[in-house]
Each structure stands twice: as C-alpha cells, then as structure tokens.
Amino acid sequence: MSEQLRRHTFSVLVDNEAGVLARVIGLFSSRGYNIESLTVAAIDEVANISRITVVASGTEMVIEQIKHQLGRLVPVHKVTDLTMEGPFLARELALVKVAGTGDKRVEALRVADIFRARAVDTSKNSFVFEISGTTEKIDAFIQLMKDLGLVELSRTGVVAISRGAATT
C-alpha cells in the first residue's frame, strides 16, 4: 500500500438545492480530507443539476474514500474520479491586477501576451489581466507578475471535463 500523496480531480453532479455545498464541504472537513480547489455552478437549469469540481489530495486509500463518501450523499447523482478515468481537461481562470508604470508596465504587457492573457481593464498605472489555462500555467504567470507589480489576485479554482465524446 502506497502512502504517497496524490492529487485527484473529481467531477460531482449534484441536485442544485439548498445545503448541498455545505454537505460536500462538511464531508471534507469532518473527515479531514484536503481540498485544494472546489468550484460549483449550475449546469442544467431544467433538471436542476450543478457540477462541483473538486481537486483533493491524499493517499490512495483516502482518494478512494473521498469518491465513495461523496457518492453516499443523497443529492449526489454521480461522482467521477477524472484522474482515474482517463484523459481530461482542467482549466482555471484568474484575474490578475498589476500596478506600475514605465518599464515594468511594458514588460507586464509583453509577458501577458506570451501567456495569451488579455488586459480587461486598463488605467494609467494598472492593468487587470484575464488568464485561463491549467493551474500550472496560471501559477507560472502569477510568479512572473509578482516582480512586475502584482497587487491583487482572484482565481476561480479548477473546472474539468473528460476528453473525447464520452460524458461524465
């Protein structure tokens, strides 16, 4: 049995009802699981379904427990361990506020361009960049921006979906 920590991404389809997020979060805190990221939004207004994407880390046994514990919640329709099931896409969006003038401001724009981040707000001495991509890409972008006047940051957390025609 490997005690090594691994990080898995779960996709959880739930009834979009009051308290469902509290159930999921309560489960993680009461059982001592680590959440790295959690996002939720309604995806089907008619059937009233939301998708929760959770990135969690733990040993192999804990990861298996997380999947089954989520599956036990009554309003949960389906839990998919995307990391187990095969290739999937995971994306995050971040809004990055950078303040400054002169060379740093020019350099920030240049780096944003390389990362395909868009300036969505501009003032004389600031930009807000919108960037989306993998967590690693966003981490790298933020790292670079730290030296170029990063003053504020807002990230969405990960959303994910499996590759190919199959649905989860």
Add this chain to the structure above:
Amino acid sequence: MSTDQMTGAEIILKALADQGVEVVFGYPGGAVLPIYDAFFKQNAIRHILVRQEGGAVHAAEGYARSTGKPGVVLVTSGPGATNAVTGLTDALMDSIPVVCLTGQVATHLIGNDAFQECDTVGITRPCTKHNYLVKDINDLARVIHEAFYVATSGRPGPVVVDLPKDIQLGSGTYVPPKAGKHKSYRPQVKGDIGKIREAVELLVNAKRPLFYSGGGVINSGPNASKLLIDFVKMTGFPITSTLLGLGAYPASDRQFLGMLGMHGTYEANLAMHGCDVMVAVGSRFDDRITGRLDAFAPNSKKIHIDIDPSSINKNVRVDVPIVGDVAHVLEDMIKLWRADTRRPRKEAIDAWWQQIDQWRARDCLRYKASNDIIKPQYALERLYAAIKGRDDAYITTEVGQHQMWAAQFLKFEKPNRWMTSGGLGTMGYGLPAAMGVQVAHPDALVIDVAGEASILMNIQEMSTLAQYRLPVKTFILNNRYMGMVRQWQELLHGGRYSESYMDSLPDFVKLAEAFGAVGLRASKPSEVDDLIKEMIKVKKPVIADIAVDQAENCFPMVPSGAAHNEMILGDEVGEPKARVTDAGLALV
C-alpha cells in the same frame, strides 16, 4: 378548503400512516403543537410520550432494531432538536433506520434567532444520513416519503425532517408514496457476479477460512441470517461475529467462536489472526475489531461484502470487495459454491478446527467463582439460564463492562434480539431502547443489562414505563464504579481511579418504587436466582440492583494498539500479556 386540501399537520400524519407507522416517540413544544393537535384528532398512530427527547430517539432505535422497521421520533424546535442529537449520532454509527421530525420556527423567522430557533439541519447534517428542511407545503408529503426511503434503504440510518410551524399550519395537497426509483440515491443491492466468483475461488482453496459477520447481516433482514447459516453450514467453516452482529448466527452452534475484537474470545481473535481467507459479511473493520492495523490478520486474503462502498478499503485493504446487500450476495455465492465441484482440502480444514478447538479449550471466559460476593459473570450466567430457549427474550444494554459481559455470557440464537450501542457507545442507551422494544413486543421479556452509572443517564424514562405499563426489567450489575473506566485506569494509568467511583448512588429499590415499579436487590450469590425469578414473574417494570464485585475486570482484552495475539487474559486463564505501548495509550 377543497377536499384534497389538508393542513400540513394532517399531511404529516397521513404520510406517516401511509408509511405504515404504528407508533411515534415524542415530546411536544411550541413548534410542533399543530402536529400534536392533529394527533389528538386521530387514532391510527400511537404516540408514546417520553421524558426527554434523547430517550425518544433511543426508543425509536430499540423499536427499529427489534422489528426491522424504521423508528419514528417527533420533537420540538431548539432544545427538542438538540436533545435528539446524541440519539441521531448513535443511530448513524450503528446504521439504524430512524425518521426524526423536528419542529422549526416559521419560515419567515428562520435566521432571526427567534425563540427556540436553532439551525437544526446545520447541526444534524453530520449526524444524519440525510436531512431536509421543508420550505414549501407542496413538497411536504413527498419529502416525508423520501425520508422513509432514505432511512431504510441501502445502509440504513437516521433522517431528520425539519418542519417550520407555518408549513404545519398551511394547507396543501397530499401525495401518496410513489413506487419507482429515487432520482439520485440508488444503493447497489446485487453484487458483481465476477467478484462473487473470485470469492468462491478463494473459499474452495482455503486452508484456514473464517467468516466474520456483523451488523449488516441484521440490517439485511432475517433472510440474510438464514442464508448465512446455510452457507456456514455448507462450508463447515468457523464463524465469529462483531458485537453488533450477535444473533445473526446461533451462538450455541459448534461452528460459532463467539464475539471477536477488544473483548472477544481467545479462539475468535486467534482464528482471526491466523486465518488465510476471511469473509467479512456486513461488518466494517472497526478499530475495536482490528486492533493494531499492521498486525491484523497478517496472512489472509480478505473478502468483504458490504452495501456501502465507503466501508470497503476504509481501514483495511481487502482483496475481493463485493458491494451489495448481504442476502442478495450470499444467495449468489451459495449458488456458485453449489455449482462448483471443488471443495477445500479436508485435512487442512480438519487441522484448522483442531487448532481452534485447542484455543477453545483454554476456556477464556473462565472467572474465579465466589460464595460470598456476586461475580458479574455469575449474575449473567444465571440470567442466561433463566431466559435460555425463550424466543421472546430481548436484551438491551448500557455501556461499560456489563455490556461486554452481556455480549460474552448471553447467547443469542436469533437476530433482532440484542440491541446495544456499539459505534458511539452511548451510556443511557439501554433503558429507552428497551422501552422501544417493549412497545413493539408488548408481551415479550425485555431486559436492560445496565451499569449503575449508565442507568442514571436516562433514568427519567422509568416514568414513561409506568405510564404505558411497559414491564421492562433493568438488571443493574452494580459495582459502584464506572467499571470500564476503572479497568482502563487500573491497566493503563497506574491504578489512579480519578473520578470513576460512583459516590452517593440512589437507593435503586426505593427509586423503582418512586417510579411505580418494583425494586429488587441481591447482595449474595445465593440470592441471585430468586431475584431473577421474581424479576421475570412480575408484570411491572422492575429495577434489580445486584451488588457485584467492585474489582472485577473484563477479559480477554486486546488493549488499544495491540495485536490479537497479544491479548490480556484473566488471572484464571493465564499468560499472554500485552504491554501497553505509548502509542496504544493515545488510542481510545
């Protein structure tokens, strides 16, 4: 009001009736008065007025465990709901179907710190299988029906339905229970046949096999017990059981090794330690069972049948997981076993039995008898002699040494006759649980095997017994100590008996009389049989106060953090003594 319109309170009672509910254990208050008003106007459902809401939940648990039907509770908002929390947690830990209706302040007041408001769904979320707050009267009937479905299907558990007062007073339409699938909750009942085949493959090749059955067999129903007996007989393999599984397999049968675990028998624990193929049937590898995990059944292949996938691979990694209902899986397993022409090597199985019989010969429950002082084990042996063979004897317990001795010395031949708080270990469980059992089986002999400390935790329910003429017998093994605590202090804390002596105990005989019950007392071994005879004869509630040896310890004992083969035996039985390690000391 048009004909199909009913008040919320009427809808609630109609839904209960349509769910087949015969009795509700409850306690009124402002936030449930409309429901109590509806109770007043009908006769279909009986209401048992408990004396504290915690008693209501344990009573519902006793009712459920002894009938296989869900137990139903009704309490008011705020303190009514918070008093129910221990019982709900108990039912969650031991997988008991309970539906608990709680009153709530009117919807427009929720969140305003209104009088007797508490966040019931918030508080009970982690201690229920599921809970609901009904905010629209048109959801009311459906939600109550759904609550019963969730409480009773899959791995059973407690469900709370929080009912704001304006919903109870409003008017709406009733909908009857609907057959058909729940939109999201669909537990897997049939086991994967490929996995069952793998299990049979292991079994036909086993040399030292062992069945390890648990509460899930009882949850699965009487047919599961029957199939378990059939299969165990067919294979000729030994079987042990957890505390919660007792009765699913007849204790008097030769193939039964007694309970395993912390206070299990020598033979059961050593068989567990030495087996090469283990079949866990509706049992969950609790820490009272496994002892030190890295030394648990070290050379075994493990098959695990459980309806809850999260019970599998939680504490112990198994080789053949089978998700499904015990009865369904055993049925398939028996078919495959029958169809297979191979059988385990007879010499191997015979040798295994020889080994087990040697362990058995150790007679690990032996204790030093006395003519002067009542040994708790002796009192239970005599109790067992008096109820042996009675199909209508039901035993509940409180929590402590007496509970473990009851598990060791009373033998259960059938399921649903034994109700004890296992997972949560709730002192105060036994008396109200016995009350629930007696309500379900009015003519049965229902006995709460109690400790003098535990019994005081819900003693108020004696008043309920009097009101409803429920002749529950409370059999107190009175050692004037929180014996289980004293035992741990003796073994683990240098004999420093900090706060475990029960000073200023009431006179239990007078206490019984004050509650309109009969009080009996025995202080010498020679008085025990007469006391038991009288206790059983009396057609009223009884408190029997039996003064037992204060210093007696419960053995065998696998101390926390030790392995099965390191168990401590009683002085009469001898040797292997585990030393409690520092790591073990930190465990509960």
